[in-house]
Amino acid sequence: MQVLIDNFGQIVDGFVKTLWLLLFSGVIAAFLGTFLVALRVSPVALMRGAGTSYINVVRNTPLLLILFLFRDAFPKLGFNYSIDNYFNFFFVAATVGLGLYAAAFVCEALRSGINSIPVGQAEAARAIGMTFSQTMAQIILPQAFRASIPPLVSTYIALAKNTSVALAIGVTEATFIMKKLTNDNAGDRWWIFVGFAGGYILIVWVIATIGTLLERRGARAG
Amino acid sequence: MSSLLFDVPGPKARARHRIYTVITLVVIALLVAIVVRKLSAEGVLTSTVFNDTFTNSNVTYLFEGLVGTLKAAGVAILGALVLGMILATARLSDHAVVRIPARVLIELFRAIPLVLLMIFLFFTFRSVVGPFGAVVTALILYNGAVLAEVFRAGINAVQQGQSDAAYGIGMRKGQVMRLILMPQAVRFMLPAIISQCVIVLKDTSLGYVVVYGELVRHGRQVALFVSDGTILVYTTIALVFIIINYSLSKLAEFVERRLAARGSGAEVTKVSQVNVGDSQA
Numbered sequence: 001m002q003v004l005i006d007n008f009g010q011i012v013d014g015f016v017k018t019l020w021l022l023l024f025s026g027v028i029a030a031f032l033g034t035f036l037v038a039l040r041v042s043p044v045a046l047m048r049g050a051g052t053s054y055i056n057v058v059r060n061t062p063l064l065l066i067l068f069l070f071r072d073a074f075p076k077l078g079f080n081y082s083i084d085n086y087f088n089f090f091f092v093a094a095t096v097g098l099g100l101y102a103a104a105f106v107c108e109a110l111r112s113g114i115n116s117i118p119v120g121q122a123e124a125a126r127a128i129g130m131t132f133s134q135t136m137a138q139i140i141l142p143q144a145f146r147a148s149i150p151p152l153v154s155t156y157i158a159l160a161k162n163t164s165v166a167l168a169i170g171v172t173e174a175t176f177i178m179k180k181l182t183n184d185n186a187g188d189r190w191w192i193f194v195g196f197a198g199g200y201i202l203i204v205w206v207i208a209t210i211g212t213l214l215e216r217r218g219a220r221a222g
Numbered sequence: 223m224s225s226l227l228f229d230v231p232g233p234k235a236r237a238r239h240r241i242y243t244v245i246t247l248v249v250i251a252l253l254v255a256i257v258v259r260k261l262s263a264e265g266v267l268t269s270t271v272f273n274d275t276f277t278n279s280n281v282t283y284l285f286e287g288l289v290g291t292l293k294a295a296g297v298a299i300l301g302a303l304v305l306g307m308i309l310a311t312a313r314l315s316d317h318a319v320v321r322i323p324a325r326v327l328i329e330l331f332r333a334i335p336l337v338l339l340m341i342f343l344f345f346t347f348r349s350v351v352g353p354f355g356a357v358v359t360a361l362i363l364y365n366g367a368v369l370a371e372v373f374r375a376g377i378n379a380v381q382q383g384q385s386d387a388a389y390g391i392g393m394r395k396g397q398v399m400r401l402i403l404m405p406q407a408v409r410f411m412l413p414a415i416i417s418q419c420v421i422v423l424k425d426t427s428l429g430y431v432v433v434y435g436e437l438v439r440h441g442r443q444v445a446l447f448v449s450d451g452t453i454l455v456y457t458t459i460a461l462v463f464i465i466i467n468y469s470l471s472k473l474a475e476f477v478e479r480r481l482a483a484r485g486s487g488a489e490v491t492k493v494s495q496v497n498v499g500d501s502q503a
Contacts, residue, residue, distance in 0.1 A: 043228045043235075044242045050250060060420065060467035061460045062427035065438050069460075072445055073453040077260045114226065122226050132228075140227065157333075164335035168431055175338050179431075182345045193342040197334045204333045 003188040004195045007181060014177035015199050020087075021095060021163040021173055022203075026156060028099025033106025040111055051107070058104040063165050067097040071169040094166035098159065105155045113148030114140070146218040153211030160203050174199060266450055275451030280444050284455075287440030288462065294354065294426045294436060298361035299419055305362055306369030311399065313374055324370075331367035336360055337428050344432040357429035357436075365422055372414045372493060376407035379489035409481065410489040416474035417494075420467045437462065
């Protein structure tokens with residue numbers, strides 16, 4: 001227990017970095033995922049093919065391997081960016097890798113939302129003379145977004161847990177700190193585990209709660 | 223074909239789609255060209271690099287890594303199936319003393335990052351478990367919790383009449399579960415279980431953090447050793463994973479279609495939706 005109190009500042013720093021990772025990679029995943037789902041439902045076969053290929057490649061590759069590509073291989077091709085000492089190269093590499101990985105799952109979550117709408121909805125909208133953009137904006141997308149919330153919440157929970165993989169490429173996020181403390185404090189390993197597990201459970205709980213609130217709001221609007 | 227988002231295209235729309243196709247082609251060609259130029263500028267696309275990278279000893283080492291991956295994944299999936307069945311049975315128990323702890327365990331292991339669990343097990347029980355034990359135990363705990371929810375959904379998907387009839391002819395609770403519910407539930411769950419194998423295979427790579435010798439660890443060692451072939455090694459490993467996992471996904475889809483054709487489609491869908499979130503770890 002004492003070890004958690006003594007190193008409280010370090011632990012908080014670790015979780016703050018975890019949250020930064022989650023935020024940045026989450027935004028990348030949201031934008032790229034939306035773009036990918038547009039490709040996947042497009043009427044042009046080649047676009048669908050491109051979207052599907054991305055999904056199949058990324059979803060079947062271990063996240064760690066993607067992070068190693070960014071850490072070891074891409075710097076040789078000139079991908080070697082950092083913002084400052086805090087958001088250093090390792091952080092940028094991890095963020096981009098996590099974002100590209102999660103985008104595939106965001107895309108599938110959105111697609112499952114679109115697929116859940118009965119075709120009759122669109123047909124009825126077209127039948128009363130709505131244009132394509134009206135059908136999209138007023139009929140399809142509001143329903144699709146609402147149906148996507150549960151899988152999207154799962155995706156972001158998975159992303160929050162996956163930020164821990166970034167420790168393998170040297171990002172000093174929560175699990176990195178946990179490993180260090182576990183190594184240095186042999187007698188308190190259970191406490192360290194409980195403390196850090198609690199931190200992650202809290203993050204997961206917050207995301208799940210946001211999801212529930214969004215769903216409830218959606219239900220009222222509908 | 224009319225779809226949800228688009229009406230049947232007319233001549234104008236078809237012409238527009240042709241233009242879009244051309245634009246997409248140009249964009250893809252550009253991307254490929256940029257990548258190829260970059261790679262050849264760095265001189266990593268030569269046969270010398272290829273030969274230096276895939277020497278006999280390197281290939282053997284990578285192959286040993288693949289064996290390590292498959293071994294851990296195989297043991298983990300078997301263990302997870304057993305643990306999942308136990309947790310699901312406990313979770314469905316009539317006694318709160320059994321039901322509530324099972325539920326807590328399931329929620330707990332699903333919320334903790336696998337890496338955290340592996341590091342904890344490895345350092346705390348190092349003398350007992352070793353790297354292999356830490357990896358496999360963590361995978362079993364996490365995937366067992368996920369599969370428990372799949373099992374539960376599978377058992378719940380069996381029509382009520384089945385267990386009613388079984389109780390009606392005088393079977394006991396254990397018999398109903400073992401002889402009536404489980405055999406049918408497993409069929410509904412088969413696609414979800416196969417999909418879970420993909421996740422286990424990918425997650426064995428996290429054994430990297432506890433120095434377990436699997437494909438990604440061995441791959442990184444080779445990749446850093448050969449320096450010019452780094453990208454080549456990583457691409458090869460990615461391909462191996464993609465081929466295995468893509469085949470497994472296709473197998474899951476095939477089984478799902480077969481079951482749907484036999485009239486179990488609704489139940490399979492119900493079960494498959496359960497682990498939608500956990501298929502991303």
